[in-house]
Amino acid sequence: MMSLPDSDSEDELPPGWEERASDDGVVCYVNQQSKTTQWTHPRTGRSKRITGELPLGWERYFDESSKRYMFLNKETQQRTNIDPRLAFAVEEPTLNVAQVRQRFDSCTAALQVLHGKDLHGRVALITGANCGIGFETARSLALHGCEVIFACRNVASANEAIDRIAQERPAARSRCRAVPLDLGSLHAVQQFVTHIKQSVSHIDYLILNAGVFALPHSKTIDGLETTFQVCHLSHFHLTLQLESLFDHNTRIVVLSSESHRFANLPVENLTLQHLSPPADKYWSMMAYNNVKLCNVLFAQELAQRWKQRGISVFSLHPGNMVSTQLSRNYWFYRLLFAIVRPFTKSLQQAAATSIYCATANELTGLSGLYFNNCYFCEPSKLSKCVALQQQLWQLSERLVSDIMEQQVK
Template sequence: MMAMPDSDSEDELPPGWEERANDDGVVCYVNQQTKTTQWTHPRTGRSKRITGDLPLGWEKYYDEQSQRFMFHNKETKQCTNIDPRLAFAVEEPTLNISQVRQRFDSCSTALQILHGKDLHGRVALITGANCGIGYETARSLALHGCDVIFACRNSSSTAEAIERIAQERPAARARCRSVALDLGSLRAVQQFVEEIKQSVGHIDYLILNAGVFALPHTKTVDGFETTFQVCHLSHFYLTLQLESLFDHRTRIVVVSSESHRFANLPVENLTVQHLSPPAEKYWSMMAYNNAKLCNVLFTQELAQRWKQRGISVFSVHPGNMVSTQLSRNYWFYRLLFAVVRPFTKSLQQAAATSIYCATANELTGLSGLYFNNCYFCEPSKLSRNETLQKQLWTLSERLIHELMDQPT
């Protein structure tokens, strides 16, 4: 964003702007007129962070009623949600991924990344959280105090998953709940969103983890090829429908795959037949590759569209051939995954990159990036094509509108 002209005081905020700090101490700027948020000063274009301890006599606490952190002055009895250290915020270098030091790698686990973090008061919504990488992601967050919504189709499997976490940490039971979500139906997604909005006022971490792999050619109740709808279209719809629950504190993590590098979607004239092919043109592996490319394309375009709101969006590769239920649909892949199991990541390691992108302080203000092994890497050239990003967005919107405008 272009910096505004200097005023008498370069650091003075323009009318209608307010300065706040998030729980990690990064300063954000809120435009009260447009209701947008950004991480850089509207005049200087620079970012700030608050450091050090609270001033003498101040304490920070979590208010259950407002569900936010508050600051209390024990001498004056003043309570406020504005961090008193804002007056002493210091400038930081311009946000740039090249300046982020790599702290973790392929061997790191989700729990190692969360070591020392208190996620009390944070809310995570994770699709496919009842098993595999999604379960380890949900478990890791819940063990560190986060409220976790398990968005899954199989209610009994989800109940068992929550019970396993409760046995490990009884206090976590109250922080985990299941809300049924069938990604094979856009109307089911709509019903899920309505239920979430009735019970949640804000989402801190949206982790789009659910996926399918190696399916025979099947169609959803909406008439789309299943891999395409479950991995992309329903997640696309879910994210846009939940928009009112997001703000500058929100991070969206889209679980993609290195398989996106082998996709074959055309750069020009993208059609529904490319995304949801008929049986005679269907190959399960290519359907998966293309769906994972859609994940990265969606991430890049969403990051551009929501950058003025300060919402961070990342896509991630969890690991190669991790032992999950993803391969359950075809005996050959079950055998192959079993053979390579000793050489692949554990589920805790596979969940690490999603956890890192959701919670790492150093990523505040960054967006639209692709991560592998807890660090940024360049996605495929095809995924960086802006024309294809916009084509996919437009086509996805059209498919949803055409179906949802039909009478039930």
């Protein structure tokens, strides 16, 4: 580990570092040389927070041209993107999940989580945002000023979803747009990434929401079992390809399920056949359980790899048997979901945990947690297996590399 230059002041930043404040008042530290960020002071290892009102004569405003919050000294007309309260930041205890107070529960709706929040200037990218939980997530963010990219295979359906939001809040139309994304093709994912990088400079919320359930055995254009590629591998590739658009303000939210507790992936010698089984070894329910475990494993490993950059990664369970289009592929599940509908969450309630993970101030600086009902809980023992996390990552990398190389040929 590289040693820092000596200093007379323990609190003095090393050369090439600077302080910035997040919108919720937590101080982050930027290494200009490596272009990385972290939530703890590079010398002391402690965290800071700014508190109180702006100094007399200062005001905070959103600058439409730069798409960021600025600070104005009304007396001198000085404008800056640096919060003047940084000079008075105070140390706070090391960020600890045990200190997070539960504010919401299973009955909370997504719009309740966002009550009082102004998300102008924030950019969200949501896969599968045209219907179900993804739509309610997108709608809730858009109604609070967020720019939302609807990443969907069915663009016509996504545009209809945007129309519904615009009927409710006409100003939201200019903040929403549909971009085609077919998660059944890594080539399509790459085309999507190229378009996004040309159109936005930063992503605040990446919400990996899209998924399939109860599919009969089928293969994607890339030759992999569909449930595995759509729910995990394409999201894995999408996230890594968008890395340059993420910073310490970014949160990555991965929708998993309590079904991950019933997965049967081996701890050792994980192979492609376990993840993308042939037809004679395929059972749709186990394929779903296993891919939901992949979601948590991916989130845990990504959180570790990007921890020093200050990027937060969370996985979650939205709710049991929520009435969405997820069950449309098999009559038995359609019937079962219809029977339990009166006893399950509404779509607004199911979207609440995604919204909470993306926007809650108290989660700033935390990462790698699993949530249910807007509060953290322990994921399965298997999902916390570091060896399995790393095996899945390495296997996913190889699969993506092999498929992309074949397409070049």
